[in-house]
Amino acid sequence: MYNKTTTLFKHNYQVSAHIVINQGGTSSGKTFAIEQVLFCLAAEAEKQVITVVGQDIPNLKAGALRDAQNIYDGSPILQRLIKGYNKTDRIFEYWNGSRTMGQTGAIMGEPAA
Structure with missing residues (x-):
């Protein structure tokens, strides 16, 4: 979708396993x-x-949601496939009925703060 992808994207996109572990440092x-x-x-x-x-909304906004917005902003193809983004509920809604959303929740069995 995004016009610039990495080897990490290709490995994750082409994997057939149900669980994938990505290791690496910050950034x-x-x-x-x-x-x-x-x-x-x-x-x-x-x-x-x-x-x-x-783990919580501030971390979600500073990390995953910011990255998602950058991916969306940088991809004209993705912009045509997505009907809209609800910033309050943190949901991207697609024309095909799919949705991606950012939520807080349990991580490794521990309740979110």
């Missing part, structure tokens, strides 16, 4: 590449619901 591109994959999956299949979970 290594993990979140960005994974979100590119999630945008592609939502655009390719109708009525998908994809949730990106963060």
